[in-house]
Amino acid sequence: MKKILIFISFVVSIYIIGLVSINSHSVQDRILNIGIKNILFSAKPFLDKEDTLKVIICGSRSPLPSPGRAESCVLVEAGDDIYIFDMGNGSVNNLTQYQLPWPNVKAVLITHMHSDHIADLPDAHLQSWIQGRTAPLKVYGPEGINLVTKGFELAYSPDYQYRNEHHGDDMLPMSIAGFNAIQIIDDQLIPNDTPGLEILPFVVDHQPVNSSFGFKVSYKGRTVVISGDTIHDGSVQKYSKDVDLLVHSAISIDIVERMRKLAPIPQMDKILLDIQDYHTSIKEAGEIARDANVKHLLIYHSIPTPRNNVMERVFFRPLGGIFDEYTLSDDGTRIIMPIGSNEIIIDQIN
Ligand SMILES: [Zn+2]
Ligand SMILES: [Zn+2]
Structure with a gap:
């Protein structure tokens, strides 16, 4: 006592x-x-000594809200060079927290021009400008990408001016303010200077979006396909044959239908019905991974994003007996594929 x-x-x-x-x-x-x-001095999740193909999910959600998650963003690191696919709302905040070295970012690539894939382009412009970008920010995108970047440049022209005047032309030169927009052409490699890297865009069906792409990235024998937003039209499956990693968006029709029944306003019911006809279901994503002999399936842009273990189990229920090697990504999910091996290492960087 x-x-x-x-x-x-x-x-x-x-x-x-x-x-x-x-x-x-x-x-x-x-x-x-x-x-x-x-x-300031914590270990950065980028540019380690080993030669790898690395994928970091910098935004894992769709436009449906989910606490703590940014909208669509997939970072690919090949050796010392970085390419970022889509820049949804909140993704640049993630990248800044991960201490992204912007000078190593060679280009931003946009799958399509829905707002949840382009909203943070202005923040990407600012962060890369601060870190010493030496040319306008290079952005590859579908037909019309020039319209988007010109619009951002117009909307942010006072901001460019204020920051240039405040910090000086040596720090933030006006000569490199703005974007260098380049149109993607179907099935034609994106030019790049990274030894051993190929980035191949391919058209996917996300109608009424009239131009939408997925990407296959190959680096020294390791491969990843990023689906973008699409129905299951066969394209992703064709380009994913035998790849190490398939990063695929997916919708749970089951959960969305349950949400429709409880929708408090008719507009929500209408949106939840409409979105079902231009996305790949989680069952189809599993079938694509199985039929293409993909090694690992990473789900992002999930509709809706599971908020707890029970919801996650229901979301992935249709994959039972179809495909077992899958992971639900979070913001900060990192996949490391060392060159010269078949290893796929999955961890979390935040
Ligand atoms: Zn989307
Ligand atoms: Zn979309």
């Missing part, structure tokens, strides 16, 4: 000392300085 009382008084004393200390300015300053150091 005496020992218990001594232990309790010890714990209470520590608690009181902690409470008093946290109100001390010098203790607060020391903790804050350690925190800032940890943020």
